[in-house]
Amino acid sequence: MKTEGYSIKDLETLSGIKAHTIRIWEKRYDLLKPERTDTNIRYYTDDDLKRMLNVSLLVRNGYKISKVAAWKEADIKQTVLDVAKTKKSEEGYVDRLLLFMVNFDNVGFTALVNEIIEKYGLEEAMQNIFFALFERIGTFWQVGSIFPAQEHYITSFIRQKIIAAIDAHGITNSKEKTILFYLPEEELHELSLLFYSYLALKLGYNIIYLGQFVPFADLEKIQSHVELDFIFTAFISPIQKENLENYLEKLKELYQQQKVFITGWQVKEHAPKLPRNFKVVKDYREFKKYLG
Template identity: 40%
Template structure:
């Protein structure tokens, strides 16, 4: 992986350790060592970031910084690996982040599996993976990770959701509600939609999953062919209220007899202006809870 340059504020954002504390550790224990640019600006590399994430894991498990400072980098990494899969959300979240920074598939798999064993699949996705993606989004915007890293972790999570969905039992011939799921043209981020596909199937819905970037002019034929009971879609790319309302009104006009659930954020200014047969993710979650009972 190409070397990255992180400021001390980047280290604070990624590790959760205050910049002031990092400076004290650096000065008192020499635990991290910044480099300098040609213009004498201090920065830290990938190895320093990984070391800080490991130190954060150990510190959260009761290791004093004075003790950690006496360990070799190999000892720090080994002990962090030993404690990183047990206990609180903070430590598992740090392990997830470290798997991204290192592009470490085994660490991600072990951390994810431990979370699922302890909390269950849905809890893991909702309470760990979705917040994790929000953190990744902030990191990506700040330039502290690159697109390749984001693609790496997204594909691992995507595969986990697909595998979990395929493991669900399907019974042919049962007359249950049918949900059609798709993302509109130009929308490529399907992790959320994949999860809703899983969650609906787990509650007894039949689903037809079309995936990302589906042309609008192909939908009417699909709808007339499969005759769904509801549609689940959404827009994850930044969009203004006018474009969102144009999309929602056109889709609802194409399918006037169906309830259409929008899973992405509703832009400011669009609230209260959706068509009568348009609903938000909160309505979808309520529907799924009713289905479970």
Template identity: 40%
Template sequence: MNNIKDRFSIKDLEHLTGIKAHTIRIWEKRYNLLEPKRTETNIRYYDLASFQKLLNVSYLNNNGYKISKIATIETQKIPQLVREIATETNIESHAINAFKLSMLNFDQALFYKTYESLNKEMTFEDIFFNIFIPLLTEIGLLWQTDTITPAHEHFISSLIRQKVLISTEKIQSKQTFKSEKTFVLYLPDNEIHELGLMFINHEILRHGYRSIFLGQSIPITSLLELKNYYEDIIFVSYFTIKPEKENLLNYLTEFDDLILKTSNTKFWVLGRMLNELDNDQLPKNVRAFSTIKALTKELEINA
């Protein structure tokens, strides 16, 4: 069975590239930039080569090339021109496009090649903030619009997870702790989206703090045991799909009642489910962060 997605509707191209379908049609008719194919039942579609070309055309257009000029460039020379510009200017956009192609084609070699190229110019932290986070945000939208399958999302997430783990292990191998403060990271019941929490774990360790990563689907009552081992604890959790909005405030209140009875125990939370909550409703020792970067800045302030 061939799992590679090799046929795209014009709506797929719009979602994948950010270029409006109307604009794609104009580029196609006026400049012959794309050549749609047809199924046996006469339905128009675009192949993987068309998608890749559109990404490159969009990249050149965003870097100052007029569409009329791009249309005069031989098709086989366009990728080389994109690579030349990417080495001088907007490497992030080029890398995100390469990772999208890797995902759509289940191409691990392209992922590793793109990552290694980035790693020569950027720190892992910059790669995660400037490339992986925007990429994952786009992938979430692509999944919601049925442009990609869950298999695509899991493929790219798994490869990013590998890179987080490798970088985390490098930090742990030479770490010394700067204080008695301990961070305990976990996800609530039925929450399985741990990539963001894994990177927070990486950042906590990088800033010299002890971190205990518990992972997915941990009941609140299971956290009580940690208080027998550590006195100065900050619990950290990431709410992507759980708790549901109607249960969110009750969850935080229960956490406060069971865990946050002492002043040296706090709870830091982030994730899109918090968009449903007014910060004024938060218990005293619960603090919400809008982004991973905001939480990281707090670590830097306390460093």
């Protein structure tokens, strides 16, 4: 767990239950018993978080909080397992993945990821479940504030799945057009970039994949050596709106003839002013439709 414990806001973010509701459940049903620091600040433990995740899953599946709160911990866990066998909605999958993540349950997490990909396919699984998972842990491409170790664990696992899919597909280049994929300096979260490069590869495009933390000077050098048709980048880590728009303006000056795709939490958050040749990518279906 985090060394200072979890705040009630952390529990809200991870469980999807409002902080106000959690406090009511504490007082009315004695659901959780937060501890206090030497300065009298309330905090929650790993066990509190796991209990909250289990309870929130059951409540979302129709169980009454008044009954669940009175159950023994073993009964709660067993009921969660029973629900997981029968309720296989997208939200239910996210709940279960969170529980496996918290416990570093490699066997359970691996089995469930494989089940999800087999059921939905990699594209639907990424868009509707895995991206939703990152959003639930306070990320949606903006990682690290609550669960750095657990987040890195699941990101690495899903990253491996995408790379395996890329390797399995191979290179065709039937479109005879080239897309450059990269992340700006200070940007390290490449899962979305990797996923969209996989989609472009499947559609027959030539891919130049630079990955994370690419200096702008390198983009200028590549521009003078390679004929590019499209550019794709993402903005996930915190950035001021003014700085984001200034960067996009520089990018426009460099890529005046190309179409530039951008995505990421910061684009959604700031809704920056865009140059004419820029396109915000909201989801993978839109991206595939455009590239066709």
